[in-house]
Each structure stands twice: as structure tokens, then as C-alpha cells.
Amino acid sequence: MGSTPADLSRYVPLLDSVAASIGDVPALLALAVEAGQTWPRPGEGSTAVLWELLASVAATDVAAARVLEPHLDAVAILAQSRHAFPDDRSIPDDATQGTWGVFAAEAPGARLEARSGDAGAVLDGSKPWCSLAGRLDFAIVTAHTDDGGRAAFAVSLRQAGVACEEPEWIARGLREIPSGSVRFDQVPATPVGGTGWYHRRQGFAWGGMAVAACWLGGAVGVARDFRAGLLAGAEGGREPDQVALAALGEVDRTLTAALQFLARTAAGIDDGTLGGGAGQSTWSEAKRVRGTVAAAVERVLHLVASNRGPGPLAFDEPYAKRTADLALYVRQHHGARDDAQLGRLALKGDCPW
Incomplete structure (x- = not known):
């Protein structure tokens, strides 16, 4: 990359x-x-x-x-x-001595509110999709604020008033990473930035692209399984046919294009040029990266599964686990809805073409 x-x-x-x-x-x-x-x-x-x-x-x-x-x-x-906010002494000095999560999802029927208390913010309500919450020490959570916006808060998950649901996780993918709700009952928390800062900062887009790097890495693992299977078949006297080779070729160029896109984007983040064009934003580039990588992942999963058939899914545990985990993880991308957001930005001129 x-x-x-x-x-x-x-x-x-x-x-x-x-x-x-x-x-x-x-x-x-x-x-x-x-x-x-x-x-x-x-x-x-x-x-x-x-x-x-x-x-x-x-x-x-x-x-x-x-x-x-x-x-x-x-x-x-x-x-x-x-x-x-260098003058804000309330922000935790270090996040490296415990385990942390980031819980920013919203869902119908679940609402987390932050109210001002005598000693700072107090969280009350529930937060959905909190992966591994019961095993973590701390989390960054987003909550609705008194002024009608949303803000981020650092909170200990080991204190009174925090109840981590043990979800009935029926998914075959990410089975060791159950994601349930966390209930907060008058739980003290530390504000991290003001209202709107969490979503407004460039790092929000960078974090979304880091997730895409994980998706793409998972697809690389699936592709390696495919190539290894073809090589093993050839060693056993079953040379791959033109269809299998064409699929491997398409997997190669699909992954290579996505990897190059991520590398270029990472360079733009570090040299300050990402989103630096007239009318262009870091968020629109994040949407392009995530959409491009998600499409690449879906294509690789389809090509490999179509060519390998049911045998590896039934009897090759690492491969079956990888494909199930990846298929669920990449659903964090919202498909056409994310493309619609990107289209709205492009309509306003937030595009490089």
C-alpha cells in the first residue's frame, strides 16, 4: 500500500x-x-x-x-x-493503558443523551452496536446534547450505571465479536471536543477509510486462499482452466486498483493535499474510498466463491470463517445510500472531475 x-x-x-x-x-x-x-x-x-x-x-x-x-x-x-483543544485539561491524557472502543452508531428506539452535571457530563440512555463492550475498559461514545447536536464523550465502562447487553448473536460471521447495546444510567463522562467536533474533524473521514483498509485486507486473504487452492490443484495434476485463470486475473487487477487508491489517499492525508482542491472535501474522498473498496470486496468474494464452489466453504475452516467475517464486516458500508450521499456532494461540485 x-x-x-x-x-x-x-x-x-x-x-x-x-x-x-x-x-x-x-x-x-x-x-x-x-x-x-x-x-x-x-x-x-x-x-x-x-x-x-x-x-x-x-x-x-x-x-x-x-x-x-x-x-x-x-x-x-x-x-x-x-x-x-490544547488548553482543555479534562480530555484524558492517555488511551494506551486500557482497552477502548468507539460507539457512534444510531438506531431506532435507542438514544443516548448527555446532560450537564455538577462534575461534568452525565450519560443517560442506550447505545446500539457496541462491539465487545463487556470486555472493554473505556469507550468514546457519541450522545445527543442539550443544544440539539451530538458530541463525543470518553467514558469508563467499568463504573456503576453501565449495563452491557449480552446479545443473542446468531451471525455466522464475526462470531467472537458480538455487538449489543449498552445502557447508561446517569454515568459520568468526559467531553471530547464540543458539539459537532467528532463528526466535523478530518479524523472522522480518516477513521472511515481505515475501516476500508481492513475490508480490503480481508479480501486479500480470500484471494490468497483462492490462489493457494489453484496451486494445490495444479500440484495434484489438476491445472486451472481458463475460467479459473480469468477469475484470478480479475481478482488481481481489482485488488491492485483498490490498493493503489488507498496508497494515494494515504499520501494525500500526510502531505495535506487530500480534499485540497477547489470545492473538494476529505469526506467526499472517504466516501469514494469506502465505496470503491466495498465494491472490490464484494467482487472478490463473488469471484472466489463462484470458482471454488461449496467444498472449501463446507470443509476449509479458515476460508469459511474469513468469508463469513468479511461479508458481515463490509456491510458497514451502506451501498446505494452511501453513493447517494456522494452523488449529492458531486452535484454541488465536490468532485475531482
């Missing part, structure tokens, strides 16, 4: 530990804490390295990336808030 082997060499031991910890959520959370202390943060000169590391984790195990990415996002959010 634009980085060199030398850029990644110091991170190899942790990546090896991820491979040895597949399915072990406590071990993966410990690795997330380590990564938060040692991995680069977006926008600080090594965004391509960060995204390649996330993609490498996802290529090994999609669920592992689903554990690491939110913690790293929380570390970045707190760093961005300290940079934006």
Missing part, C-alpha cells in the same frame, strides 16, 4: 502474535493495547503504514482487525482532541 518492507519490519512480531491469537479475544485486546502504543496514527506522516498494518491483520484474520481497529481509532481521536 505504498510502504516498504523496511517500514513494516519492526511490526512483524506483533503481526505474528495476531496469527497465533486468532479466536482469543483477550489476547487480541492485549495486542490492541500494544499496537496503540507503537503503531502510527493517521495524519502524522505514516498513514500508509498504519493502513497496511490493519490490512495485514485483516488478511490474517478479519475478526482480529475488528478488535484492533476501534482501539486504534479511539487512541487517534483522543490525540486529535488534545491537538485541537
